[in-house]
Amino acid sequence: xxxxxxxxxxxxxxxxxxxxxxxxxxxxxxxxxxxxxxxxxxxxxxxxxxxxxxxxxxxxxxxxxxxxxxxxxxxxxxxxxxxxxxxxxxxxxxxxxxxxxxxxxxxxxxxxxxxxxxxxxxxxxxxxxxxxxxxxxxxxxxxxxxxxxxxxxxxxxxxxxxxxxxxxxxxxxxxxxxxxxxxxxxxxxxxxxxxxxxxxxxxxxxxxxxxxxxxxxxxxxxxxxxxxxxxxxxxxxxxxxxxxxxxxxxxxxxxxxxxxxx
Numbered sequence: 485x486x487x488x489x490x491x492x493x494x495x496x497x498x499x500x501x502x503x504x505x506x507x508x509x510x511x512x513x514x515x516x517x518x519x520x521x522x523x524x525x526x527x528x529x530x531x532x533x534x535x536x537x538x539x540x541x542x543x544x545x546x547x548x549x550x551x552x553x554x555x556x557x558x559x560x561x562x563x564x565x566x567x568x569x570x571x572x573x574x575x576x577x578x579x580x581x582x583x584x585x586x587x588x589x590x591x592x593x594x595x596x597x598x599x600x601x602x603x604x605x606x607x608x609x610x611x612x613x614x615x616x617x618x619x620x621x622x623x624x625x626x627x628x629x630x631x632x633x634x635x636x637x638x639x640x641x642x643x644x645x646x647x648x649x650x651x652x653x654x655x656x657x658x659x660x661x662x663x664x665x666x667x668x669x670x671x672x673x674x675x676x677x678x679x680x681x682x683x684x685x686x687x688x689x690x691x692x693x694x695x696x697x698x699x700x701x702x703x704x705x706x707x708x709x710x711x712x713x714x715x716x717x718x719x720x721x722x723x724x725x726x727x728x729x730x731x732x733x734x735x736x737x738x739x740x741x742x743x744x745x746x
Contacts, residue, residue: 493586494563500572502517509658516734522601528722528726529676529720529726530722532726539729540729543576545576545732546733547575547686547731548576548578548732549580549587551581552688553573553691553707554690554692554700555584556586556692556694556698559692559715560642562716562717563593565717565719566583566593567695573724580629580683582627582629583630583709584630585698586632586633587632588632588634589631594628605663616681633698635680635701636699636700642675643675645681646674650674652678672703675703681703684705684708686707686709686731687708687711687727687731688705689711689713690710690712690713693715709734711730711731
């Protein structure tokens, strides 16, 4: 026969109640902190958008030559939000933008418009790679580069094949020759040789719930400043201004070479 569970002692009941109370207090404290932080953030974005904060009015974005936007694939289907985001960015004079989502949703969404724009501007941006297309807004022109996770995998595969073929066709194998030790410079040269190197963004804005770059080609992020902007559905113009302002105040202790932007 099944024995009934033993009765809990009074100290164990008190301990369980105390632990439950502590958990509730911590939960409420974290919820209040998140609410207060979000409220301050929204108020700050509103103040920036309204021009109430003087330091955000005149931004010096001379170093921002190439901007990358990483969007969660589930939110990348919202083309209205994407176009609004690109329009906001165009008001800052940004000329080159890279759109990325891991599943290639953005490439499929913008492919028809970009093909038309590329036909109208054939040869104008021939030095920027096969994936680059031009998008035109009413008051400013931008060059858009759409990539996905498959492009990164394909680039690595092509570079690896190139390195292997170079090695096996050379004199560094067989007859007691040493095994090669491929360096980062060798990989970068191979990626460039197969046409998968691509320019390195100065700033990468991540529009997604998670704080990661979702497989954006790592070889293009050596000197990139990465900022998390939250979900695309809650994007704000003031948040973009703040991100650009913070980027303009960053001190990067490396020499910027124009060859990074082919």
